[in-house]
Amino acid sequence: MTPEEPVVYVVDDDASVREALSSLIRSEGLHVETFASAEGFRAHPRADAPACLVLDVQLPGSSGMDLPGELSASEAPIPIIFITGHGTIPMGVRAMKEGAVEFLTKPFGDAELIGAVRQALQRDRAARGERAELAEVRQRWERLTPRERQVLALVVAGRMNKQIASELGAAEQTIKVHRGRVMRKLEARSVPDLVRLVERIAGQPWAADAPRRAEGRSLAGPDDAGPGPSYPRGRSAGGSSD
Amino acid sequence: MAASRALGGRGGSDRARPVPEPDGADTAAPAGPASDPRRSGIVRSYGVAVAGVAFGLLLSLTLEIPPLLIPAIVVSAWYGGMGPGMLAAVLSIVGSQIVLAQPSYTLRIATLDHAAYLLVFSLTALFVAWLTATQRRTEVALRRAHGELSQRVSDLARANERLHGEMMGREQAADALREAQADLAHVTRVTMLGEITASIAHDVSQPLAAVVINGGACRRWLDADPPNLAEARAAAERIVEDANRASQVVRRVRSLMHRQVAERTSIDVGELVRDTVALMHGELARHHVAVRTELREGLPPVAGDRVGLQQVLVNLMLNGIDAMSESDDERRWMAIRTLAGEAGGVVVEVEDAGRGVRPEDRDRIFEAFFSTRPGGLGMGLAISRSIVETHGGRLRAAPNEGAGTTLRVSLPAEPGGGA
Numbered sequence: 001m002t003p004e005e006p007v008v009y010v011v012d013d014d015a016s017v018r019e020a021l022s023s024l025i026r027s028e029g030l031h032v033e034t035f036a037s038a039e040g041f042r043a044h045p046r047a048d049a050p051a052c053l054v055l056d057v058q059l060p061g062s063s064g065m066d067l068p069g070e071l072s073a074s075e076a077p078i079p080i081i082f083i084t085g086h087g088t089i090p091m092g093v094r095a096m097k098e099g100a101v102e103f104l105t106k107p108f109g110d111a112e113l114i115g116a117v118r119q120a121l122q123r124d125r126a127a128r129g130e131r132a133e134l135a136e137v138r139q140r141w142e143r144l145t146p147r148e149r150q151v152l153a154l155v156v157a158g159r160m161n162k163q164i165a166s167e168l169g170a171a172e173q174t175i176k177v178h179r180g181r182v183m184r185k186l187e188a189r190s191v192p193d194l195v196r197l198v199e200r201i202a203g204q205p206w207a208a209d210a211p212r213r214a215e216g217r218s219l220a221g222p223d224d225a226g227p228g229p230s231y232p233r234g235r236s237a238g239g240s241s242d
Numbered sequence: 243m244a245a246s247r248a249l250g251g252r253g254g255s256d257r258a259r260p261v262p263e264p265d266g267a268d269t270a271a272p273a274g275p276a277s278d279p280r281r282s283g284i285v286r287s288y289g290v291a292v293a294g295v296a297f298g299l300l301l302s303l304t305l306e307i308p309p310l311l312i313p314a315i316v317v318s319a320w321y322g323g324m325g326p327g328m329l330a331a332v333l334s335i336v337g338s339q340i341v342l343a344q345p346s347y348t349l350r351i352a353t354l355d356h357a358a359y360l361l362v363f364s365l366t367a368l369f370v371a372w373l374t375a376t377q378r379r380t381e382v383a384l385r386r387a388h389g390e391l392s393q394r395v396s397d398l399a400r401a402n403e404r405l406h407g408e409m410m411g412r413e414q415a416a417d418a419l420r421e422a423q424a425d426l427a428h429v430t431r432v433t434m435l436g437e438i439t440a441s442i443a444h445d446v447s448q449p450l451a452a453v454v455i456n457g458g459a460c461r462r463w464l465d466a467d468p469p470n471l472a473e474a475r476a477a478a479e480r481i482v483e484d485a486n487r488a489s490q491v492v493r494r495v496r497s498l499m500h501r502q503v504a505e506r507t508s509i510d511v512g513e514l515v516r517d518t519v520a521l522m523h524g525e526l527a528r529h530h531v532a533v534r535t536e537l538r539e540g541l542p543p544v545a546g547d548r549v550g551l552q553q554v555l556v557n558l559m560l561n562g563i564d565a566m567s568e569s570d571d572e573r574r575w576m577a578i579r580t581l582a583g584e585a586g587g588v589v590v591e592v593e594d595a596g597r598g599v600r601p602e603d604r605d606r607i608f609e610a611f612f613s614t615r616p617g618g619l620g621m622g623l624a625i626s627r628s629i630v631e632t633h634g635g636r637l638r639a640a641p642n643e644g645a646g647t648t649l650r651v652s653l654p655a656e657p658g659g660g661a
């Protein structure tokens with residue numbers, strides 16, 4: 001994928017805080033887009049680039065608080081840095097659950113905010129990479145016919161061609177041909193490759209008929225890609241407001 | 243007092259006792275063994291007349307000087323009044339005829355010359371007696387009048403003293419009342435500020451946060467290679483603006499916090515409304531209340547206590563916000579208007595779209611401790627009305643045609659200010 005210029009979105013109803021945040025983030029050479037309201041941010045088409053959101057949770061109007069939930073449920077969630085006047089713990093905990101990277105209480109230092117932004121962009125970059133990879137895997141997966149998917153399931157379960165043939169009531173030769181097609185379509189070179197791929201797509205809504213984990217055998221490869229597109233939990237919890 | 247005591251001296255110092263009548267009817271009589279002081283007084287007066295004439299005759303006889311009888315008549319008339327005076331005159335005429343005239347010891351009038359003398363003497367004696375007694379009576383009447391007058395004057399002086407005392411007491415009470423009212427106004431002001439503290443804190447923390455962020459940004463623009471001076475300057479300018487904004491909020495709050503003596507100044511009502519709406523900005527936002535201000539240009543200033551009037555507006559706005567606490571977001575609005583009032587005065591209206599006042603509560607909302615608000619003290623409107631009334635103004639509530647209530651503050655024109 002192309003390394004697009006990252007974008008930092010700032011949503012704050014207070015014009016002077018907004019301007020100050022914009023200036024601070026721009027001083028780091030980052031591109032900033034500011035919005036006075038959650039509605040303004042929603043209506044704005046987002047760039048296809050690593051991004052994060054700096055959000056004042058005390059926005060007037062109820063919609064400010066809905067934004068994190070909406071974002072995490074969307075196709076392309078982005079990390080959120082919450083800023084607040086008084087960091088109450090329940091609010092912080094909720095913010096964490098909804099994918100906050102940082103939870104900053106005003107007034108905060110410039111280094112804190114820049115650090116949080118850098119971290120958030122890093123995470124989004126990783127998440128975007130994963131999403132792109134997953135999309136590619138999905139493309140490959142969708143090339144398979146139902147019969148090929150059956151064969152794949154038995155292959156990753158560790159069955160030999162002969163066993164698969166008898167299980168599916170087909171000639172061993174036919175299974176060999178299917179297996180070769182599966183390998184080619186999924187761009188896999190070995191059975192461990194296949195296993196990794198199957199593990200990657202397991203649990204995805206579009207891969208309901210993907211094979212389940214084979215019992216007694218680890219499907220995790222040596223270069224396991226880690227969890228899906230959900231964001232790792234932020235280091236500082238809501239209680240960081242002293 | 244001194245005059246009255248001197249006058250009353252002859253009749254005793256007791257004011258209740260009447261001033262003695264000189265004509266014998268009520269002659270002064272010091273309390274003596276006589277059972278009837280009035281009778282003994284009469285006897286004494288006539289005694290003086292007889293003794294005086296006898297003494298005069300005796301003196302005239304021994305010294306051979308006739309006019310000594312006239313002083314005896316004068317003394318008798320002066321001392322005893324008309325009766326003893328006349329008696330002394332008659333005794334003198336008869337006595338002098340008998341004792342002094344030639345031939346002695348008869349009533350016979352020897353010569354025409356002597357008859358003329360006797361006639362003149364008699365007339366003189368009677369006239370002197372009458373004149374002296376009359377004069378004496380007049381003087382006593384005058385004295386009595388004077389006594390009464392000074393009595394009345396002293397009564398008046400005492401009444402005056404008492405009134406003065408009462409007035410002082412009343413003034414002290416009024417001072418105490420004013421003081422108590424000022425204390426109460428201050429307490430309710432502080433309570434009211436307590437209610438909006440969260441939004442005020444937000445109003446201060448916003449610009450302060452901006453200052454800190456701008457400070458960091460400014461440093462980073464300066465540290466860049468090459469330094470970006472234009473951006474650094476812009477950040478520094480924003481710091482100044484934000485710091486000013488924060489101190490404005492603090493100033494507004496502090497002016498309401500202080501327990502200052504009500505100070506009458508000339509107030510631009512439009513500016514007062516703008517300032518108060520700025521103070522309430524955070525509170526209005528927190529409750530999602532949209533506010534519209536309609537300020538008439540060119541209204542005359544009003545004279546008054548700015549803090550007090552600001553407290554009134556804050557109270558009315560808090561009540562309006564409270565009245566809309568259960569409304570949908572699109573029904574949460576408030577309008578604050580300034581208009582020209584009667585006789586060059588100014589009117590401020592605070593209108594809300596809230597639940598309104600129940601008809602049966604309409605007369606009670608201005609009462610102290612009347613509240614339908616959970617946790618409400620019921621002092622807001624009572625204090626507001628008393629503040630407006632000390633400005634010679636009026637505070638009224640009226641239901642809107644649609645939903646909600648309009649509170650109307652009418653303030654009189656500043657004395658001497660342009661109409």
Ligand SMILES: Nc1ncnc2c1ncn2[C@@H]1O[C@H](COP(=O)(O)OP(=O)(O)OP(=O)(O)O)[C@@H](O)[C@H]1O
Nearest residue numbers: 561565598599607613614615618619620621622623
């Ligand atoms: N704008 C309004 N709309 C509807 N009701 C009102 C309005 N203003 C006042 N009231 C009624 O009048 C009552 C008295 O108001 P007041 O401001 O004196 O006391 P409060 O608001 O209850 O308490 P506080 O002393 O804290 O202000 C309120 O409880 C409410 O019932």
Ligand SMILES: [Mg+2]
Nearest residue numbers: 560561622623
């Ligand atoms: Mg009230």
